[in-house]
Amino acid sequence: MTAQHLLDISELRVAFPGRGFRARPHEVLHGVSLSVGEGETVGLVGESGSGKTTIGRAVLGLAAPSGGTVHFQGKDITHATGKERRALARDLQVVFQDPYSSLNPSLTVGDILSEPLVVQGVTAREARAQVAGLLDQVGLPKDAAERLPREFSGGQRQRVAIARALAPAPRLIVCDEPVSALDLSTQARVLDLLVDIQRRTSVAYLFISHDLAVIRHVSHRVSVIRRGEIVETGSAGRVTSAPEHPYTRQLLLAAPVADPVAQRRRRVERQRLAAAGGAEVA
Template identity: 55%
Template sequence: MTFTEPLLSVVDLTMTFPGRRRSAPVRAVDGVTFHVAAGETLGLVGESGCGKSTTGRMIVRLLEPTAGSVTYDGRDISHLSQRELKPLRQDLQMVFQDPHSSLNPRQTVARIISDPLLVQGGSAADARKRVAELMELVGLIPEHIDRYPHEFSGGQAQRIGIARALATGPRLVVADEPVSALDVSVQAQIVNLMDRLQRELGLAYLFIAHDLSVVKRVCDRVAVMYLGRIVEIGPKERVYAAPAHPYTRALLSAVPLPDPAAERARERITLHGDLPSPAAPPPGCAFHPRCPKAQEVCRTGTPALRRMEPGAARQVACHFPEAA
């Protein structure tokens, strides 16, 4: 699928949290750059603690970026006031990881889903009618709008969270691990729902996940993060078929294959050591302490994210990338 002008552009986005007491500041996100076109799904993947969720929260301005820019539909929204952001919230919404913790247990489903509409100035009567429509759209029974979140299963609660995100008619939805807290059978239902909603409503997704098999199912392009930086980004087919960065290769080698014979025969790449602390990142390439290909230049020089060949859609930040 070919996409045109970006709906969302993120350039050199950085988030630094102050350290506690005498500890060093934590650079959770370090110069991230990517774009998402209208109707496209970009997958943002990596180990826990790599900065994926922080990036998503900065895009919808739940966190104030330390540096860099977030441009939505041609407008820089990086440092808009809450008052200036209010009308933009209709276009930018978020689905959270844990459906039950993201829903107010003291409010009915009708109130939870209608809140965005009421904040934007809608009437209570129109909002209630819209809630019933949204419940049906996401596969729930409209007559259950006066129930409370605890009366729904995890998958149903996530459908409520999706309905809330869709209430104002957004163009871009940041989905932060939307299926990781659900049973495997329910995950497939939610993924299929989001796919259908994208086709019907023309949505763009930033799909944050650590499960690469889910990302392969739903995304058009994939961006791989490691310790706050993007180390590889490109079309899903190219990244999965021929990963260029050693970290991407290691992640993909851990994805189970449905064919038992192929699973036994393939090479499994094991990374030694833990993810370094963002408060004290290694010099040079942050991945070099765990990289089987690391050489001296990797320990001293930070590789820039660059195209593998002129005009190529894939970029990689590695001194010794694998040939495409």
């Protein structure tokens, strides 16, 4: 990891139009700052509606910032044009939450993986050769290239989505709840795959999730977001085992455990924290 950050988000604000005539805009991010280094995974965790996905969308140019800046590889991309965004796609990619809707059902897996390569100027023959390598990289057989997404399980489809993100050899991948639609055993395999890919390629991840256990598994550092503001940042080990902020402690206590006695104790402690500091984490 180098001293210079790969991604720098500074005082980022995003506001959405209000509902109704002359309604004021509703601000969902209130001056958020975070960074991701080369080859690093930064976990961004918070409950539904906290603003974590909006941060990812702002980085990708899918949500327009109303204030602050986003720098990628030292360049200001806060208000990048469509042409600039297409050029950025070589180094900045995304894996979305739902493997069922993020893949074109009418294209074969080979065509899905070839598309970003061809856009970057790779010939069709070179693309086919690279597709075989991508499938091997994510643990899928070579004949998967001839099949349609509907022929695969949810975990396999997410592997295809990861392969598509890896196709242009990016520097950073925004992972927006990439395992939340999968069962627990499949989640673990996909998370292990992401860690292994990072070890081999040094790609960086901005990993967005509502689940502290998932964040702990993949992250080097963690930022906790609540109601559009970062409330705690630190190493993954500390934030996910000995959090300092009451909201982070609530997130930790909300994670289920197998022991019913311990689970009951957690629920009582979570309710106590909620009574002392605001709404309880769902």
